Amino acid sequence: MTVLASALDPADPEYGAHRETMLVRLAELDAEHAKALAGGGEKYVKRHRERGKLPVRERIELLLDPDTPFLELSPLAGWGSDYTVGASLVTGIGVVEGVECLITANDPTVRGGASNPWTLKKALRANEIAHANRLPCISLVESGGADLPSQKEIFIPGGALFRDLTRLSAAGIPTVAVVFGNSTAGGAYIPGMSDHVIMVKERSKVFLGGPPLVRMATGEEADDEELGGADMHARTSGLADHFAQDEPDALHRARRVVARLNWRKAHHDPPVAEPPKHDEEELLGIVPGDLRTPFDPREVIARIVDGSDFDEFKARYGSSLVTGWAQLHGYPIGILANARGVLFSEESQKATQFIQLANQRDIPLLFLHNTTGYMVGTEYEQGGIVKHGSMMINAVSNSRVPHLSVLMGASYGAGHYGMCGRAYDPRFLFAWPSAKSAVMGPQQLAGVLSIVMRESAAAKGQPYDEEADAGLRAMVEQQIESESLPHFLSGRLYDDGVIDPRDTRTVLGICLSAIHTTEVRGVRGGFGVFRM
CATH class of the missing domain: 3.90.226.10 (2-enoyl-CoA Hydratase; Chain A, domain 1)
Structure with missing residues (x-):
């Protein structure tokens, strides 16, 4: 058994602050669900x-x-x-x-x-x-x-x-x-x-x-x-x-x-599974209120998989992405989870190999999102981040095993694509109330617009209005913030629902059972050209 240990301390004030923030968001979610009811x-x-x-x-x-x-x-x-x-x-x-x-x-x-x-x-x-x-x-x-x-x-x-x-x-x-x-x-x-x-x-x-x-x-x-x-x-x-x-x-x-349908599932239901070793109630205090603060997704995995048993794959390589094998309600599952937000070339190559292995073994994949996207900068562009990120997106696009996605925190930029966002046809996609998704973070997007406008004014030899710039940045940040929230995205059916983190194991178990009504089979080749 490779049972995940937990470093989470429910008595820690930081954990308490995270939990209180999540409870506030859950109360807001309940108010919106009440409108539907x-x-x-x-x-x-x-x-x-x-x-x-x-x-x-x-x-x-x-x-x-x-x-x-x-x-x-x-x-x-x-x-x-x-x-x-x-x-x-x-x-x-x-x-x-x-x-x-x-x-x-x-x-x-x-x-x-x-x-x-x-x-x-x-x-x-x-x-x-x-x-x-x-x-x-x-x-x-x-x-x-x-x-x-x-x-x-x-x-x-x-x-x-x-x-x-x-x-x-x-x-x-x-x-x-x-x-x-x-x-x-x-x-x-x-x-x-x-x-x-x-x-x-x-x-x-x-x-x-x-x-x-x-x-x-x-x-x-x-x-x-x-x-x-x-x-x-x-x-x-x-x-x-x-x-x-x-x-x-x-x-x-x-x-x-x-x-009287005489209906049969393609796969037999597995026996009753062992619950996680760690308390699912503690899922409320894992994600920070400020998504710029990283968190360890193993703490989430330890509270949703059977027996908290997780065999990590390439644990020392591409450590910003956690990959590994587990079972969830008795069903085999491969997991890809963002650890520190940014995806580098190593993480992209690691994900690509892992997705190919899951397809060879006919094992569904679970993507746990908390990513700001693929790394930018001269060093990383010269190191091939475009082709390596494309390799990961290629693998996700052409994988044929069922995909499940859960947005726990940030899901920005092309990282949303590489982690199997809505456009990549996951069988099911859910979000936690803490999730946010957009082309980039509000501050980054507002800052990029400011730089572009500042450079444009300089090129024309015109003075730059700093006061107007501050107002524009504030307006853009507010707009992007509101448009990246889970209520907004769920209202447009960019997910299949916003769920209480404590329900994650149950929700995924229902989805995996539904998925196994039909044949689960991966692609054997057919991934297209991987640029090396």
Whole structure:
């Protein structure tokens, strides 16, 4: 056993300060999550209940196996926009009849469940996760369709939702639609393109055109039930495969559909794993409030991997990047974790070899971010930092084992790319409340702009306004700081959620289990040209 020792001292005032800073950020995160949980607000939730309907998360709870976790994804979607936090849609991974499923559920208390641009992005990301990990997809549908004032941003790209459903089915991934209310116009294609459809008596309404549109287009007078009610679709059109008496019955029937899928994972679940030797509660005090202060990522690794057992790879070479092998909830994992922020040529070459080894062994990779990027300066440029950094990015880009990323601290510049940021298609990417990500740190970016403007004024022979420069730097720093915060980035779906550090092991365990629903296999060559 190569159990990691810990030098962390919870009695140290510095640890206490870090912990207090993290707790403040977690309280801020809870306040933002509460906005998503509130849906359309007390008035509309009350009206929804008075109509005999269940709120969206209660529907999900009845669908899931009792006492099993639900990993909600992108709960802050739309944060900072004109739309409700959460984007009127709940997505996540949960267990139904022992089967891990990707669940999407409209929140009808938010503008009738209408889709806005962030709803679309969130739904497309959910479909992407279902396809990549071969997860059966269950849609709990109740939506009035597109939010019409924003139709220009939804209509054309929104067609991908229906394309995704057919592609999931074509890939042999089951799709189930449970219709609780409206699923009209384009939304009618959700049940239309799902493998299994359940509708609720006197509740479900599925039609391409409702009574007003039919009257305008054809002059025909028809009511909702004749056009698209559950009874009609069960008896006449054949669109409904199952006719439910009420919402609990519909969810029970959805569970029975999943139970009859004969679904098998590509990999067997591992036995119950040994927990870490060190307390996960201590994860709150590891990351400094000032991200310019480095911290040892081994302290994090020791609190998330099985038995705190970690075999480090090239421990004495490229020491700004920690690499090594471990298990997490019984699943093998290769870990790359930034130790002192900056990535040099040695770290880049070390990472490249490690990624190749993981692909040879079919082992998923976990990237723990705290990087300011690749090193700059004459010595490092002449030493080949461009080609060595490119080598690492090449390896990340062409690696075929599943990647998981967690932004713990800074994730700046091309270091974000080399550590498998969003653009590099990690299967899942999460952030801690302490994380920040941007092209560079706020002070550095403001300073670069100041230097460029100062040099421009000098070249023109003009005096430089120092007072205006100070004001500009302050404004730029404030802007970049606000745009690099996890709430801002998560609102734009640049991650799959901002998580409590203490939940990291659980969240990664759920993701690894989902990943192993499909085959885990690395690339054997095919990395392209590595510049030496």
